[in-house]
Amino acid sequence: MDANLKKLLDTCRTSIVDGKQNPENDWKLFTVSNITKDGLPNSRYVVLRDANFTEKAEITFYTDSRSGKFEEFQKSPHASLCFFDRHVGLQLVMNASVSLYNQDKTAEDYWQKTPWRSLQCYYMKEKPGETLKTPFVLNPNELSEDQAYQFFTVVKCTIHSWDILLLTKTGNERASCEFNSHGEFKKAAWIAP
Ligand SMILES: Cc1cc2nc3c(=O)[nH]c(=O)nc-3n(C[C@H](O)[C@H](O)[C@H](O)COP(=O)(O)O)c2cc1C
DSSP: OOHHHHHHHHHHHHHHHHHTTOTTSGGGEEEEEEEOTTSOEEEEEEEOOEEEESSSEEEEEEEETTSHHHHHHHHOOEEEEEEEETTTTEEEEEEEEEEEEESSHHHHHHHHHSOHHHHGGGOOSSOTTOOOSSOOOOOGGGSOHHHHHHHEEEEEEEEEEEEEEEOOTTOOEEEEEEEOTTSOEEEEEEEOO
16 A cells, blocks of 8 residues: 555544544544435534444444434434544545444443543433423433433444545545455545545
8 A cells, every 4th residue: 555545544543543532632523424214314413432443443422312313323324424623634534334232231331431421411301302492401310320321322333434535735635445344444545536
């Protein structure tokens, strides 16, 4: 593989893994797009909770099992993830298959190791998207930990490919690559932006 291409792929891999623990990293937040039950696209921001690009290519975020995307992913387990580092001018789009973990060992492990401030949104008796008479105010005492935990869902995205766009003054660079089942790069190439 071309040395500069390898360097770009390695930079993306290092940065995405750093993003899971570094709130200053722009890749801590990303958009997830999927297809709704009406067959239309829908996107929203989520927080990067885990990233593994050594033994497998996998991105993890959390969601509420009552949110629209939970049922949508059950019906159509495919997603496009989009990250943008505005400091470097680097966009990374990932094509993924989605698996949901709710009230199982995986969900329990993440629940236990996640700080309360990141879990308090699950202590909400209202269903996400429900119509309210007044603006929402979180009252976490309304639900017990067991009740909140029921809604907590770990979403694991198995990454199949990357599409990278690096903005440069001399003409933007674009590259693509696929992953094998061990999370290794395969079929990497420069492509036209
Ligand atoms: C900065 C930011 C971070 C967010 N993080 C998450 C998240 O990690 N998980 C999540 O389900 N929703 C998160 N949300 C809310 C979603 O963007 C979305 O509004 C919500 O999940 C409902 O989506 P849905 O109705 O399409 O399922 C976040 C929103 C913002 C603005």
